[in-house]
Amino acid sequence: MRHLLSAADLTRDEAVRVLDTAAQMAATQAREIKKLPTLRGRTVVNLFFEDSTRTRLSFETAAKRLSADVITFSAKGSSVSKGESLKDTALTLQAMGADAVVIRHAASGAPHTLASAGWTSGAVVNAGDGMHQHPTQALLDAYTLRRHLVGDGGRADATGRDLAGCRVVLVGDVLHSRVARSNVQLLHTLGAEVTLVAPPTLVPVGVGAWPARVGYHLDEVLADVQPDAVMMLRVQRERMSSAGGGFFPSPLEYSRRYGLDARRLAALPDHAVVLHPGPMNRGLEITADAADSPRAVIVEQVANGVAVRMAVLYLLLAGTTTGTTTGTTTGTTTGTTTGTTTATGTGGAAAGAPAGVSVAGERVDA
Amino acid sequence: MSTRYLLRGVSPLGGAVTDVLLADGVVAQVGDLEAAAADEGTVVVDGTGTDGVPMVLLPGLVDLHTHLREPGREDTETVASGTRAAALGGFTAVHAMANTTPVQDTAGVVEQVWRLGRDARWCDVHPVGAVTVGLAGERLAELGAMADSAARVRVFSDDGRCVDDPVVMRRALEYVKAFDGVVAQHAQEPRLTEGAQMHEGVVSAELGLTGWPAVAEEAVVARDVLLAEHVGSRLHVCHLSTAGSVEIVRWAKSRGIDVTAEVTPHHLLLTDENARGYDPVFKVNPPLRTQADVDAVRAGLADGTIDVVATDHAPHAREDKDCEWAAALPGMTGLETVLSVVQETMVDTGRLTWADVARVLSEAPARIGRVPDQGRPVAVGEPANLVLVDPAARRVVVAAEQVTASANTPLAGRTLPGRVVATFLRGQPTVLDGAPVAATADGHRA
Numbered sequence: 040m041r042h043l044l045s046a047a048d049l050t051r052d053e054a055v056r057v058l059d060t061a062a063q064m065a066a067t068q069a070r071e072i073k074k075l076p077t078l079r080g081r082t083v084v085n086l087f088f089e090d091s092t093r094t095r096l097s098f099e100t101a102a103k104r105l106s107a108d109v110i111t112f113s114a115k116g117s118s119v120s121k122g123e124s125l126k127d128t129a130l131t132l133q134a135m136g137a138d139a140v141v142i143r144h145a146a147s148g149a150p151h152t153l154a155s156a157g158w159t160s161g162a163v164v165n166a167g168d169g170m171h172q173h174p175t176q177a178l179l180d181a182y183t184l185r186r187h188l189v190g191d192g193g194r195a196d197a198t199g200r201d202l203a204g205c206r207v208v209l210v211g212d213v214l215h216s217r218v219a220r221s222n223v224q225l226l227h228t229l230g231a232e233v234t235l236v237a238p239p240t241l242v243p244v245g246v247g248a249w250p251a252r253v254g255y256h257l258d259e260v261l262a263d264v265q266p267d268a269v270m271m272l273r274v275q276r277e278r279m280s281s282a283g284g285g286f287f288p289s290p291l292e293y294s295r296r297y298g299l300d301a302r303r304l305a306a307l308p309d310h311a312v313v314l315h316p317g318p319m320n321r322g323l324e325i326t327a328d329a330a331d332s333p334r335a336v337i338v339e340q341v342a343n344g345v346a347v348r349m350a351v352l353y354l355l356l357a358g359t360t361t362g363t364t365t366g367t368t369t370g371t372t373t374g375t376t377t378g379t380t381t382a383t384g385t386g387g388a389a390a391g392a393p394a395g396v397s398v399a400g401e402r403v404d405a
Numbered sequence: 406m407s408t409r410y411l412l413r414g415v416s417p418l419g420g421a422v423t424d425v426l427l428a429d430g431v432v433a434q435v436g437d438l439e440a441a442a443a444d445e446g447t448v449v450v451d452g453t454g455t456d457g458v459p460m461v462l463l464p465g466l467v468d469l470h471t472h473l474r475e476p477g478r479e480d481t482e483t484v485a486s487g488t489r490a491a492a493l494g495g496f497t498a499v500h501a502m503a504n505t506t507p508v509q510d511t512a513g514v515v516e517q518v519w520r521l522g523r524d525a526r527w528c529d530v531h532p533v534g535a536v537t538v539g540l541a542g543e544r545l546a547e548l549g550a551m552a553d554s555a556a557r558v559r560v561f562s563d564d565g566r567c568v569d570d571p572v573v574m575r576r577a578l579e580y581v582k583a584f585d586g587v588v589a590q591h592a593q594e595p596r597l598t599e600g601a602q603m604h605e606g607v608v609s610a611e612l613g614l615t616g617w618p619a620v621a622e623e624a625v626v627a628r629d630v631l632l633a634e635h636v637g638s639r640l641h642v643c644h645l646s647t648a649g650s651v652e653i654v655r656w657a658k659s660r661g662i663d664v665t666a667e668v669t670p671h672h673l674l675l676t677d678e679n680a681r682g683y684d685p686v687f688k689v690n691p692p693l694r695t696q697a698d699v700d701a702v703r704a705g706l707a708d709g710t711i712d713v714v715a716t717d718h719a720p721h722a723r724e725d726k727d728c729e730w731a732a733a734l735p736g737m738t739g740l741e742t743v744l745s746v747v748q749e750t751m752v753d754t755g756r757l758t759w760a761d762v763a764r765v766l767s768e769a770p771a772r773i774g775r776v777p778d779q780g781r782p783v784a785v786g787e788p789a790n791l792v793l794v795d796p797a798a799r800r801v802v803v804a805a806e807q808v809t810a811s812a813n814t815p816l817a818g819r820t821l822p823g824r825v826v827a828t829f830l831r832g833q834p835t836v837l838d839g840a841p842v843a844a845t846a847d848g849h850r851a
Contacts, residue, residue, distance in 0.1 A: 124724065124728055124732075125728060125729055125732075126727060126728060144729065145731075146729040146730060146731040146732060147602075147612055147613040147614050147683075147730065147731065148612065148613075148614070148683030148729060148730045148731075149729040151682070151683045152683055152728070152729050152730070155682065155683075155684075156727070168613070169613050169614075169731070170613030170614070170615075171612060171613030171614075172613065217613060220611070220613060243609070243610035243616070244605050244606060244609075244610065244616060244618070245605070245606045245607040245608070245609060245610030245611070245616075246610055247607070248607040248610070248611070249610070249611075
């Protein structure tokens with residue numbers, strides 16, 4: 040894996056490897072000292088052309104926990120507001136020596152352009168591009184789903200396993216959603232069955248080619264599918280206005296037809312969980328009853344986001360040899376690859392940290 | 406007396422091999438002219454092409470749709486650089502689109518462009534007049550003044566924008582009848598294409614790029630052919646790109662509506678699948694469509710529903726293509742490759758003969774643009790506006806080697822069939838041995 044641009048780039052085995060590595064990273068995060076030396080001397084640039092406090096903080100935290108040097112570049116107050124192009128920004132950061140560039144951009148394909156145009160030699164991680172992709176969100180969603188739905192509801196170790204047979208319903212603004220696009224692809228890769236539910240105006244033309252079923256009636260789909268998980272997508276209120284495209288008549292009608300409330304929550308199977316990528320519009324796509332219920336794993340998604348992003352940065356950077364901590368990174372890489380497959384049956388993912396990562400962590404402790 | 410050119414062993418319109426003598430700006434003789442080869446002041450051009458295949462002699466190509474960018478964006482193209490590229494592509498006349506800065510919406514600006522073309526001497530430049538003032542779509546520009554100017558404008562277009570107001574479109578169609586003009590419509594319903602980035606379909610759904618639906622073109626084409634029928638006017642549809650548009654034009658012609666249509670080389674060759682790498686060199690308006698649309702426009706060109714191939718040559722600065730897809734400007738160059746693309750997609754596949762190529766790239770565009778001395782037969786007494794093509798040659802497209810001042814060709818790295826060996830403008834070569842021949846101060850070319 041040279042870059043992470045799209046969930047579609049990941050094979051089943053690569054995706055499972057990220058989830059397994061994330062489980063090991065999560066285990067280290069239960070310790071008193073959370074910092075690992077793995078990426079010491081490496082530089083991770085967070086290039087955020089679009090406001091996103093959550094994703095930016097999550098990536099920052101992940102990189103810092105791996106001891107990388109982190110440079111965060113936000114569009115506001117930066118040279119972008121003076122009209123600097125993506126190219127010049129990228130060249131500037133390249134000159135500063137970025138080993139990885141985490142990019143969030145309003146234009147679909149901007150990370151792809153960054154990775155292919157030769158403006159940077161570092162690994163490119165897509166942190167959300169326009170309506171296209173948000174692969175780490177899909178990975179953290181898959182990780183969260185696996186924790187709850189695979190391996191006896193999280194009581195047994197899920198290492199090495201995918202989401203085969205899991206039934207997931209995604210509800211909301213599929214048309215404008217990079218989260219939906221990433222999740223449809225990754226969930227399919229991992230063997231889950233995906234159903235999309237949205238008003239027809241918020242389903243893209245061409246959705247027929249996606250590996251997902253499409254429904255327009257939430258109650259019917261919930262009854263038919265009996266989902267293991269419901270993933271609510273954020274709906275922007277301005278989408279209903281004429282200027283915003285007039286996609287639905289009113290927020291009230293949207294909530295009535297597509298919102299997740301206590302009644303619909305009660306209709307779900309007992310084991311089903313509720314996800315939302317955040318930030319939520321309480322009262323629009325999800326009520327407080329649903330958002331705050333014990334079935335909601337929305338806050339846990341945030342915590343898992345750090346572990347998944349640590350895993351992604353680790354897998355992209357630790358295997359390469361340009362770093363200054365050569366000995367450590369080489370050792371860690373091999374440790375993880377083998378450790379992943381052997382560290383099973385020791386009480387679940389939380390306890391099954393691989394030798395490489397643990398050793399690295401203990402070196403810091405010492 | 407100017408230099409005479411004897412073309413030995415060439416195949417006019419792909420027909421029987423013969424010799425053609427050009428003298429005093431016209432085709433002087435056709436037939437076995439071996440004796441004339443020794444005449445003083447006669448340059449002999451050997452028509453034996455690659456692998457001994459005779460070269461094909463066509464009437465000089467006429468482009469109905471060229472963006473020369475001058476005045477305004479001389480950094481991307483000038484009338485001189487664009488017409489030089491046109492000559493290398495086999496053109497002897499181009500229609501220069503109106504979306505310059507300032508816009509070609511007055512007699513003064515169209516005459517300026519026309520004079521720049523006349524002074525550059527690479528090919529005839531026929532400026533297109535804007536339909537509405539500033540391309541704003543609100544009120545008619547002074548179409549009569551442009552028609553009466555030295556530029557003798559006959560084609561009017563707001564290309565780049567659609568004349569979407571049905572009343573303005575109706576008035577324009579009616580008004581140009583007074584001077585036998587034609588309105589060339591860029592068919593794009595603006596509300597259906599707000600923020601549009603590429604063809605709306607399977608690929609746009611996956612790439613997360615805002616879709617440009619086929620219906621946004623077809624709805625305007627349908628409306629315009631009905632308007633043209635109602636007021637009895639001539640309509641030309643620019644860069645038709647969808648299967649549905651082909652069907653509508655076919656239906657309109659069957660009803661006797663006076664409509665003509667063009668297709669670009671890129672819509673004959675490329676599809677929306679090319680957008681997958683997010684390389685903005687493939688961003689164009691109207692967007693690249695699906696394979697089914699490509700098949701339909703090829704069929705429409707073959708059966709005469711589509712009258713002409715026009716390049717929509719749209720040079721852009723590097724910074725406007727060296728960026729993320731959404732920030733890039735739409736458009737691609739095409740003057741130097743169009744003949745090869747038509748050969749590859751239409752001739753080598755058996756859909757068109759070389760005589761058909763002469764029709765769609767020369768005769769029909771000249772007729773639509775009311776250019777009397779272009780698109781003529783290869784016959785004694787006709788103006789010697791001609792292009793000589795080596796159809797068996799193959800070449801690799803290299804953006805940096807093109808003569809256009811911009812590098813945004815979508816065909817870089819492709820191997821294409823056919824090579825323009827010589828282009829003659831009124832009997833004098835603008836291109837010889839595949840290289841441009843500059844005019845001397847007195848207008849002659851060595």
